[in-house]
Amino acid sequence: MPGSPEHAVATPPRIRLWTDLLRGDRLKLAGAALLALVSTGTTLAVPIVVKDVLTAFAQHSGLLKPVSVMVGLALVGAVTAAVSGRQLARLGEFLILRLRDRVMAHALRLPLTTVRAAGPGNLVARITSDAMVLRSIVDVGVVQLPIAVLTVVSTLVVMALLDWVLVLVTIGSFALAGAVIGVVMIRVRRNFVTQQTALGELAQRFTAALDALPTVKAYRAETRVANHLSDEAQRLTTCALDGARLQSLITPVLNLGQQLALVSVILGGGARIADGHLGVPEFAAFLLYLLQLVAPVTVVATGVGRLQAGRAAQERFDELLALPAEEGGEEAAGRTEPVAGAAAVEFTDVSFAHGAQPVLRGLSFAAPARGLTALVGASGAGKSTVLSLTDRFDTAQTGLIRVLGRDVHDWPLPELRRRVAYVDQAFTLLEGTVRENLELGSAEPLGDAVLLDTLDRVGLRQDVLRLPDGLDTVLGRATDLSGGQRQRLALARVLLTDADVILLDEPTSQLDAINEQRLRDLVDSLAETRAVVVVAHRLSTVLHADRVVLLDAGSVVDAGPHEDLLARCPRYQDLVTSQLGHHRELQTV
Numbered sequence: 001m002p003g004s005p006e007h008a009v010a011t012p013p014r015i016r017l018w019t020d021l022l023r024g025d026r027l028k029l030a031g032a033a034l035l036a037l038v039s040t041g042t043t044l045a046v047p048i049v050v051k052d053v054l055t056a057f058a059q060h061s062g063l064l065k066p067v068s069v070m071v072g073l074a075l076v077g078a079v080t081a082a083v084s085g086r087q088l089a090r091l092g093e094f095l096i097l098r099l100r101d102r103v104m105a106h107a108l109r110l111p112l113t114t115v116r117a118a119g120p121g122n123l124v125a126r127i128t129s130d131a132m133v134l135r136s137i138v139d140v141g142v143v144q145l146p147i148a149v150l151t152v153v154s155t156l157v158v159m160a161l162l163d164w165v166l167v168l169v170t171i172g173s174f175a176l177a178g179a180v181i182g183v184v185m186i187r188v189r190r191n192f193v194t195q196q197t198a199l200g201e202l203a204q205r206f207t208a209a210l211d212a213l214p215t216v217k218a219y220r221a222e223t224r225v226a227n228h229l230s231d232e233a234q235r236l237t238t239c240a241l242d243g244a245r246l247q248s249l250i251t252p253v254l255n256l257g258q259q260l261a262l263v264s265v266i267l268g269g270g271a272r273i274a275d276g277h278l279g280v281p282e283f284a285a286f287l288l289y290l291l292q293l294v295a296p297v298t299v300v301a302t303g304v305g306r307l308q309a310g311r312a313a314q315e316r317f318d319e320l321l322a323l324p325a326e327e328g329g330e331e332a333a334g335r336t337e338p339v340a341g342a343a344a345v346e347f348t349d350v351s352f353a354h355g356a357q358p359v360l361r362g363l364s365f366a367a368p369a370r371g372l373t374a375l376v377g378a379s380g381a382g383k384s385t386v387l388s389l390t391d392r393f394d395t396a397q398t399g400l401i402r403v404l405g406r407d408v409h410d411w412p413l414p415e416l417r418r419r420v421a422y423v424d425q426a427f428t429l430l431e432g433t434v435r436e437n438l439e440l441g442s443a444e445p446l447g448d449a450v451l452l453d454t455l456d457r458v459g460l461r462q463d464v465l466r467l468p469d470g471l472d473t474v475l476g477r478a479t480d481l482s483g484g485q486r487q488r489l490a491l492a493r494v495l496l497t498d499a500d501v502i503l504l505d506e507p508t509s510q511l512d513a514i515n516e517q518r519l520r521d522l523v524d525s526l527a528e529t530r531a532v533v534v535v536a537h538r539l540s541t542v543l544h545a546d547r548v549v550l551l552d553a554g555s556v557v558d559a560g561p562h563e564d565l566l567a568r569c570p571r572y573q574d575l576v577t578s579q580l581g582h583h584r585e586l587q588t589v
């Protein structure tokens with residue numbers, strides 16, 4: 001039963017950035033770090049060589065050796081920095097590739113309700129903007145930051161060897177700047193989380209607006225919707241400006257620290273030269289080190305900021321990956337066989353609520369293994385919910401749902417969904433070719449002959465052959481199908497599966513007479529060999545059904561053949577005349 005231990009949710013996957021996403025790349029990463037270290041080493045050595053050059057000048061000795069060493073060091077430094085930078089960029093991109101693959105695969109396995117609650121646009125923002133931010137963790141967090149820290153420390157050690165008093169002066173000046181930057185960093189992280197959330201929300205709103213574009217246009221609401229979106233974008237901008245203001249403090253504060261250090265060191269250094277504690281070449285080298293120190297200190301300060309942002313992005317990924325995927329979704333093996341002679345779908349005392357809102361209340365009905373079962377009832381009675389629960393898009397709180405004689409939770413999810421074909425009200429097609437759409441539920445490519453034959457059965461062969469690239473025409477962008485054609489393509493997809501149960505959420509819209517007849521013929525022929533459970537909005541469907549189940553407010557009022565219900569059930573009579581009621585149809589069918 002739902003919530004019971006046997007249906008416990010598997011531990012969700014977590015990002016283990018270093019051990020997992022960088023798996024297989026650790027050696028390359030170490031190589032890149034080593035090269036970066038060599039490059040840093042050469043930079044560190046230059047002032048020492050400068051000191052040698054100055055000493056050589058003072059002593060009138062040969063300059064060739066120290067100058068050659070200086071040039072050599074500069075060349076090695078440049079080459080190693082370039083190779084290491086390129087390698088890090090590659091590693092960062094591959095890390096993001098793996099992360100995106102994992103997030104997309106996980107999002108597709110989440111329960112429908114979770115995806116709706118998160119908002120598709122919000123999920124898209126993870127693999128776009130969040131992924132880019134996280135990428136910086138690789139080059140900044142793994143290599144640049146540790147090396148910069150190492151550079152700062154070793155530079156200070158070398159400076160201390162030159163003059164320890166002046167080093168204390170330097171550290172004191174930078175410490176003041178560091179304290180201010182530390183406070184800024186805490187706010188940077190908080191700001192980043194708010195910013196990414198606002199970005200995801202904007203993406204979500206924009207996606208939703210584009211989805212509803214026909215309605216937006218029909219009501220001439222472009223300006224109004226654009227204004228709503230603009231409000232959201234402005235919130236994001238305000239937040240981004242806060243972030244930019246915080247970030248922009250870092251460099252000036254550091255520069256102030258450096259100026260302070262420079263002035264103090266020059267004053268202190270002058271005094272130390274005057275009292276004979278320090279030579280001029282040593283002082284020149286010390287000053288060069290001090291100037292060199294600013295670059296790695298800046299890397300540390302800005303790097304910590306980016307790392308904070310990267311970690312906040314990582315938390316957002318963790319949060320998404322921690323959302324439990326559908327139970328049993330990974331179990332591919334362990335085929336469960338149907339129980340011989342069992343009903344195709346059987347609900348026993350099933351109750352289901354969306355949050356606090358009860359939708360099904362102790363609902364019981366059965367649909368036989370062959371034939372057409374029509375679910376009818378007022379709008380909001382719970383008909384579509386019955387289909388959702390049958391295909392386990394949702395889980396009932398209480399009661400038992402059996403498909404082909406087995407508890408819906410005992411089926412491995414892929415096996416359940418192989419046996420149950422679901423066709424939604426919109427007859428949804430994926431953005432892709434006609435072929436891809438037809439083969440969606442097939443394990444193997446089916447070949448043109450089979451596909452065209454099936455299209456023939458739904459009366460769509462000629463329409464598809466007329467498309468610019470026939471079966472390989474991409475649907476959903478420049479080329480699309482009409483509502484009726486989409487419907488037939490969706491049904492052709494069902495014909496190509498070996499599903500035992502077909503769940504069909506009939507569209508509420510009316511079809512033209514030819515399409516209506518085609519749909520009915522198709523459904524009838526499907527129902528000859530399998531179970532078809534249809535949420536019926538049309539009287540013609542009900543008249544063709546072997547069994548009609550009347551729902552009201554989440555319970556079954558009555559069930560049986562149409563004529564029996566019409567004879568004995570006043571609620572059904574009302575429904576037929578009011579909701580399904582088309583006297584014209586009654587007379588003509």
Ligand SMILES: Nc1ncnc2c1ncn2[C@@H]1O[C@H](COP(=O)(O)OP(=O)(O)OP(=O)(O)O)[C@@H](O)[C@H]1O
Nearest residue numbers: 354357359377378379380381382383384385386535
């Ligand atoms: N995602 C959801 N979140 C919260 N409540 C929902 C959700 N989907 C449906 N409901 C509620 O569940 C109830 C039953 O919805 P359902 O779609 O099953 O009705 P229906 O009988 O198929 O209606 P219709 O004939 O209008 O399609 C409705 O009251 C609806 O408000």
